[in-house]
Amino acid sequence: MTETTLSAIALPSRPSLWQSFVNSPAWPLTVTIFCFAAWEAYVTWSGVLRVILPAPSDIVRYIGANWALLLEHAWPTLYQSLIGFGLACVGGILISIVITEFTAIRRGFYPLVVVIALIPKISVAPLFTIWFGTGDVARVALVFFIAFFPMVISPASGLMSVNRGLLMMAKSFGATKAQIFWKLRVPSAIPYIFDGMKVAISLAVIGIIVAEFVTSDKGLGYLIIFATGLLDTRMMMAAVVVLSAIGLGLYFLIEWAGNKIVYWQP
Amino acid sequence: MSQISLRNVSKEFLAGKRHTVAVVGFSLEIEKGSFVSIVGPSGCGKSTVLSMVGGLAAPTHGEIVIDGKPVTGANEKIGTVFQDAHLLPWRNVLNNVLFPVELRRKHRRDFVEHAHELLNLTGLSRFADHYPNELSGGMRQRVAICRALILSPEILLMDEPFSALDAMTREEMMYELQRIWASFGKTVLFVTHSVREAVFLSDRIEVMSLNPGRLIQDLTVDLERPRTAYMETQVGFNRIVDEVRAAIGRGHNHPIESSVPEMAVA
Numbered sequence: 001m002t003e004t005t006l007s008a009i010a011l012p013s014r015p016s017l018w019q020s021f022v023n024s025p026a027w028p029l030t031v032t033i034f035c036f037a038a039w040e041a042y043v044t045w046s047g048v049l050r051v052i053l054p055a056p057s058d059i060v061r062y063i064g065a066n067w068a069l070l071l072e073h074a075w076p077t078l079y080q081s082l083i084g085f086g087l088a089c090v091g092g093i094l095i096s097i098v099i100t101e102f103t104a105i106r107r108g109f110y111p112l113v114v115v116i117a118l119i120p121k122i123s124v125a126p127l128f129t130i131w132f133g134t135g136d137v138a139r140v141a142l143v144f145f146i147a148f149f150p151m152v153i154s155p156a157s158g159l160m161s162v163n164r165g166l167l168m169m170a171k172s173f174g175a176t177k178a179q180i181f182w183k184l185r186v187p188s189a190i191p192y193i194f195d196g197m198k199v200a201i202s203l204a205v206i207g208i209i210v211a212e213f214v215t216s217d218k219g220l221g222y223l224i225i226f227a228t229g230l231l232d233t234r235m236m237m238a239a240v241v242v243l244s245a246i247g248l249g250l251y252f253l254i255e256w257a258g259n260k261i262v263y264w265q266p
Numbered sequence: 267m268s269q270i271s272l273r274n275v276s277k278e279f280l281a282g283k284r285h286t287v288a289v290v291g292f293s294l295e296i297e298k299g300s301f302v303s304i305v306g307p308s309g310c311g312k313s314t315v316l317s318m319v320g321g322l323a324a325p326t327h328g329e330i331v332i333d334g335k336p337v338t339g340a341n342e343k344i345g346t347v348f349q350d351a352h353l354l355p356w357r358n359v360l361n362n363v364l365f366p367v368e369l370r371r372k373h374r375r376d377f378v379e380h381a382h383e384l385l386n387l388t389g390l391s392r393f394a395d396h397y398p399n400e401l402s403g404g405m406r407q408r409v410a411i412c413r414a415l416i417l418s419p420e421i422l423l424m425d426e427p428f429s430a431l432d433a434m435t436r437e438e439m440m441y442e443l444q445r446i447w448a449s450f451g452k453t454v455l456f457v458t459h460s461v462r463e464a465v466f467l468s469d470r471i472e473v474m475s476l477n478p479g480r481l482i483q484d485l486t487v488d489l490e491r492p493r494t495a496y497m498e499t500q501v502g503f504n505r506i507v508d509e510v511r512a513a514i515g516r517g518h519n520h521p522i523e524s525s526v527p528e529m530a531v532a
Contacts, residue, residue: 169352172320173366174340183368187356264356264397 054234059241062234070223070242077219078246080136081208084143088200091144092151093193099152100159101181113152121146121203122210129215139211139219146207147200154199158192159185191265194258201254205247220246268295269453270319270421275328277314288314290478292328296455298420301447303456303464304472305510307518311479312457316425319455320346332421342370345414347427351406353398353413359385360394363412370417377416384412387449388442404435411446422447424456428463440466444492461510465503466493471510475517483513 021027036056042048043055050058063070099106099113125142132138162184170180212221220239227235277289289311296302304312317323319330321339330337332344345366353362363381367374385391388408398406407427414422427443428436440463447454447467458464464471465487473483487506489497497503 163352165348165350165352166354168322169346169348170365170369171322172340172344172346172348173369174342175369179369183365184354187354264399 051231051233054237058234059237062238063241066235066238070220070238073218073220073223073239074242074246076136076216077208077212077221077243080139080211080219081143081204081246082250084140084207085147085201085204087140087144088147088151088204089197092148092196092200093155096152096155096159096189100156100185113149117149117153121207125210125214128211134215138215139208142211143204143207147204150196150199150203151193154192154196155189158189161192162188191258191262194254194262197254197258198251201250202247205243205250209243269298269333270294270296270455271331272315272319273329273331275315275318275325275330277311277318277323278326287478289318289325290480292479292481294472294481294484296453298453299451300469301454301456301467302470302472303458303468304474305458305461305464306474306479306514307476308459310474310476310517312474313425314479315474316346316423316455316457319421320344320423341421342417343419344421344423345417345419346423347407347410347414347425349426349429351398351403351410353406353409355398358395358397359390359401359409362398362409363416365413366417372417380418381412381416384415387446388412402435403431404439407431407439408442411443415446415450415452420453422452422454424454426457426459429459436460436463443467448492461507461514462498465489465506465510466498471506473510473513473517480517482517485509485513 015023040055040057043050043053043058054062099109121142124145128138128142128145132141162180166184167180170184175183208219209221209224212219213225216222220243223239224236227233227239272292272294275289275292276287279286279288292315294302304315306312314323318325319332319337321337321341321344332341354365357365360378360381363384364374364377367377382391382394385394388411390405390408390412393401393405398409401409407430411427424443428439431439444467454467456464456467468487471485471487472481473485474480475482485506489502489506
């Protein structure tokens with residue numbers, strides 16, 4: 001009897017079919033498909049008005065029939081968010097270098113920067129239309145403003161993240177301040193810069209949509225506002241789908257580039 | 267004439283309001299080509315002595331002279347190996363070894379061959395294009411030794427270089443260091459916690475006391491070279507180990523006021 005009990009405890013049981021299914025990628029895929037199917041079924045049989053809640057199939061069909069319109073409006077959203085994001089990257093990294101290299105500037109400006117960083121950025125969108133007009137400049141400015149702070153904070157912590165041991169090692173071989181900056185600080189900051197870029201790109205997409213809500217005559221944000229006037233929920237949801245695709249696409253592009261460039265991190 | 271002279275060297279730190287005396291009245295003459303170890307309890311200032319010789323910290327009193335010139339900063343005649351390998355994770359093994367070449371603004375091509383020789387000597391020739399995260403702790407420390415030797419320094423400073431390694435690797439590295447020292451004939455100043463390691467490797471052993479860090483005994487290890495595993499089991503070797511241990515025991519928690527009662531305990 002004892003023997004059977006022991007072997008029952010000692011032998012790991014083979015994973016059941018169910019367990020291996022849950023651990024496979026098929027499981028989350030199944031759940032996702034099920035959720036969309038439930039949505040589709042609800043719209044089909046509950047009698048809810050499709051004008052209020054379109055089914056997933058309606059949205060897919062709408063995108064198929066109107067992709068030219070959607071692309072036309074996706075383009076300004078894409079390039080304006082990219083310009084704002086690019087400027088935020090360049091400006092943010094430059095400022096991060098200034099504040100990490102010059103203690104007086106860091107200590108003087110830091111409280112102010114923290115306060116500005118804590119402003120909910122989209123609340124100033126209407127103000128930006130007064131300062132920068134109603135054109136592309138105002139929208140790019142808002143994207144820049146919202147994406148700027150993570151592009152200061154992440155690279156700055158990266159530049160200061162250099163291991164003390166590495167610094168001591170470099171100094172023992174006579175490294176100058178400039179060499180320490182280029183050969184130690186900059187490479188150490190690169191993974192942090194990519195982390196900052198991932199946050200900044202998500203914020204940039206939010207920024208451009210809010211800017212387009214406030215003032216625009218094209219773009220996906222404009223399309224959403226326009227569709228609201230028409231009570232066209234299919235158009236709104238189609239715009240949201242395209243916008244999400246843009247956001248995800250840019251995010252994964254940065255992630256992919258980061259993994260290529262930061263080859264030394266496992 | 268000795269190659270390294272420490273003349274009545276003291277080092278005090280001011281950390282906040284606390285005034286710490288790390289090293290007091292340390293005098294030592296080191297002959298060219300000799301292997302000298304510094305041992306003593308944790309916190310006795312042995313690493314401080316090493317960093318002052320390496321020019322990474324300036325003595326508060328006294329002076330350190332290398333080949334007739336006072337130490338004022340990192341010296342090209344010195345290669346240092348630290349407790350951790352401190353390799354740059356974004357550089358492969360070869361480029362880590364060549365790092366000091368870049369820092370000293372020399373031509374890389376003049377040193378590539380020497381780097382391969384050193385990697386060969388330490389059994390790393392197959393790993394020249396590997397990255398640090400692909401190496402074991404012992405291999406990384408070998409790379410650090412190659413890096414310290416790349417500019418053919420006359421003096422090698424080693425700050426507990428094997429203490430982060432497991433016991434087996436540590437022993438292996440000890441034999442390897444003896445081999446390297448025998449083939450290059452550098453002056454080595456070696457800081458360690460391990461008495462057996464010190465006896466195995468050294469020509470002379472300097473024992474330091476705690477609070478304050480003071481040199482309390484200078485022992486000559488008159489065992490023939492090369493030293494072997496067999497010698498470690500012999501009476502002569504173990505007599506020296508006991509002598510060093512006894513000296514360290516005397517150096518523990520030495521009251522600051524008293525002078526050094528050399529043979530009081532023995």
